[in-house]
Amino acid sequence: MVQRYTQLCPVAFGAGAVSTTGDVGKELGFKKVLVVTDVNVEMIGHSQKVIDSLTEAGIATVLFNRCEMDAPDYIVQAGADLVKSQGIDGIVGIGGGSVLDTAKGISALAANNVTISEMLDFSRKMIPLENPSMKLVLIPTTSGTGSESTIIAVINDTKNHEKIGAMTPPSFAIVDPELTLDMPKEITVYTGMDAFSHACEALTSIQPNPHSDILCYDTIERITKWLPIAVKEPNNLEARENLALASNSAGIAFNDAMVHLGHATAHSMGANFHIPHGIACALVTPVILELTAPVYPVKVKKIGECMGLTVNVSDPKEIGQLVANNVRQFMLQLNVPTLKDLKISREQIIGCTNYVANEGLRFLCPVSATNELITELLGQIYDRYQ
Known part of the structure; x- marks a missing residue:
């Protein structure tokens, strides 16, 4: 190709x-x-x-x-x-x-x-x-x-x-x-996770390319290492430089490879609940990695390895679960709020199904996103990160 x-x-x-x-x-x-x-x-x-x-x-x-x-x-x-x-x-x-x-x-x-x-x-x-x-x-x-x-x-x-x-x-x-020096802790976290989601989705869309892949893996490594440091040390210029480069690289990457179902979902959450886009992207990313691991097991495994995770399994479903759970632990470390923290109920998040189904970005997902699947994924966002 x-x-x-x-x-x-x-x-x-x-x-x-x-x-x-x-x-x-x-x-x-x-x-x-x-x-x-x-x-x-x-x-x-x-x-x-x-x-x-x-x-x-x-x-x-x-x-x-x-x-x-x-x-x-x-x-x-x-x-x-x-x-x-x-x-x-x-x-x-x-x-x-x-x-x-x-x-x-x-x-x-x-x-x-x-x-x-x-x-x-x-x-x-x-x-x-x-x-x-x-x-x-x-x-x-x-x-x-x-x-x-x-x-x-x-x-x-x-x-x-x-x-x-x-x-x-x-x-x-x-x-x-x-x-970006002195950026508040919460904004540092949410924007960093936004860039992280860009990299994960660009790697797992239906139209990735080798240039985007290189930028995405580098983005994930930099964010994993430097985002916690920037949160603890807001004036650490080295951390800020690495995060700025990661964000820009992820943007260049997804401009070609594009984001997909995760961002369709994040857009629905922003439109319905007016929560910061980075929070919505963070919440949906683990679920998207589990969903796409059977299509891109090598890539999802490498995402985990870029985060410092040792992945000793070969079953694609297990790879997805391990990497997704690692991302959730990273989010907990950074105090990314849950839907419960945001006062959003399971019924409310499932209510976003039609919005997501009508979002064009969902067609760039390598897994066919039926209404039934979207409803299931929305429920998983609520159930698996608490």
Whole structure:
């Protein structure tokens, strides 16, 4: 089988990389930029670093700090309206996954003469927009989403209570580990487990490739080693560098190989219960590894070995159980909450079946995800991690 692998955009990686934003803006021909962020990132001062670098490069800026969790459609619309009214020619997003997805959504919507509802409907039907997205630079302040190197922006359709994936490629990514120093423990854990889930699903989708596989195994090793250290030592720059690299690598990997049923399930949990995406991804990952082990026993075994687990069994089902339980122990070590902790009942989580069944990502799972199987898996998420 011939497989293709790509990298969407250049990446500037390293401590202090945010100071090169102005240089990148000049490379891209920016004259006036919308800086997309949220109030928390603004209060910390990270967005000001971007503004200062752009200003020094002679590029005018307009600040848009209204981003909210889960990138709601009405915020994307507000940002696009501002772009059009202010004569903006470039966008820089700095923040966590929701900020980056919002910036992506703005870049696509502002370049086209449609409303956000129409854009999401086109995405739902997989109809491309008439015009390409605006030039876009993305700067993550967490280590999990990998959105700075993926083509997908996940936008929350608040009218239909759905998360919709819109195709919006970035032009350039700036990954500066110093921006993640002092990140709260809980956010460090949830974003780290988000990247971990990206690697696990990219390895077990129906379209993996050797480039993605290499990046995924490296991601799992780095997160297993460095995530607990970053939780205990928030200012450990070496830990932050490794997690930032792992997150970016996982994003590059799943941009080709794609995630699948785990993320379809996580999206349903986010849409229905509004829990952080990284928590949902963590909760579903062990179940997905058990499900896919019979299809990819060698890969799932290697996932366990990358975590330091000795796997002395050859039966695929046993491999899946051992590795899944190892992941659950890792989650317990990091205090990832259970569904019970989140006040979500077994009946409520099973109630997500129809949402998952209608999510396109489920078709990228190597095991046919019938409604009956989805219901069973949702119950296992509740039963097997308590």
